[in-house]
Amino acid sequence: DPHPIAVIVGSLRKGSYNRLVAQALIQLAQPALQLRLLEIGKLPLYNQDLEGGDLTPPQPWTDFREALRPMHGVIFVTPEYNRGVPAALKNAIDVGSRPYGAAAWTGKPAAIISASPGAMGGFGANHQLRQSLVFLDMPPLQQPECYLSHIDKAFGPDGQLGDERLRGLLQKLLRTFEHWVECHHGH
Numbered sequence: 792d793p794h795p796i797a798v799i800v801g802s803l804r805k806g807s808y809n810r811l812v813a814q815a816l817i818q819l820a821q822p823a824l825q826l827r828l829l830e831i832g833k834l835p836l837y838n839q840d841l842e843g844g845d846l847t848p849p850q851p852w853t854d855f856r857e858a859l860r861p862m863h864g865v866i867f868v869t870p871e872y873n874r875g876v877p878a879a880l881k882n883a884i885d886v887g888s889r890p891y892g893a894a895a896w897t898g899k900p901a902a903i904i905s906a907s908p909g910a911m912g913g914f915g916a917n918h919q920l921r922q923s924l925v926f927l928d929m930p931p932l933q934q935p936e937c938y939l940s941h942i943d944k945a946f947g948p949d950g951q952l953g954d955e956r957l958r959g960l961l962q963k964l965l966r967t968f969e970h971w972v973e974c975h976h977g978h
């Protein structure tokens with residue numbers, strides 16, 4: 792059976808380059824990986840006052856956690872905001888990490904892609920995100936590293952990936968990630 796893999800995009804804007812990268816990944820994925828976009832834009836900001844005890848947590852939190860739980864892995868595709876992880880993505884990480892002791896992320900292998908029109912390819916966000924994955928016990932794929940610079944030049948007007956080298960890199964990441972998921976799933 793194919794491995795269900797969540798793809799989470801750290802940008803909320805419609806024309807997002809990171810979303811285009813995520814869509815390219817979905818098109819390129821081999822049959823062994825079943826990639827699904829998990830949306831994070833409607834998650835209320837995490838607030839500990841909204842759950843615990845007799846409280847029913849906000850429905851979007853519960854839906855997100857339940858969508859995440861059966862996944863065998865997670866691929867993050869994110870921009871960098873002020874050299875760090877965009878707030879929307881950090882919020883999704885926090886929402887999925889609770890209730891304490893029952894995080895929906897635990898043990899899932901992860902891959903991180905960062906993309907920017909700039910020259911550094913979102914390196915800062917990419918590595919800041921890795922810091923949270925340590926605590927969440929999500930083994931992060933190390934290679935190939937994917938800091939996608941000048942991403943505004945990679946797509947044609949139709950939104951299709953025109954950059955052959957980038958396509959090769961994404962295919963390599965997908966193949967390596969399949970192996971990574973096989974290594975960790977059920978262990």
Ligand code: FNR
Pocket residue numbers: 802803804806807808809810869870871872873874875906907908909910911912913
């Ligand atoms: C940015 N941008 C940006 N780019 C970068 O390479 N490093 C950075 O630290 C920042 N900081 C930053 C902060 C904020 C608040 C915004 C709105 C933008 C530019 C960013 O890379 C660019 O807008 C991308 O196009 C965002 O990714 P999406 O939305 O195209 O996926």
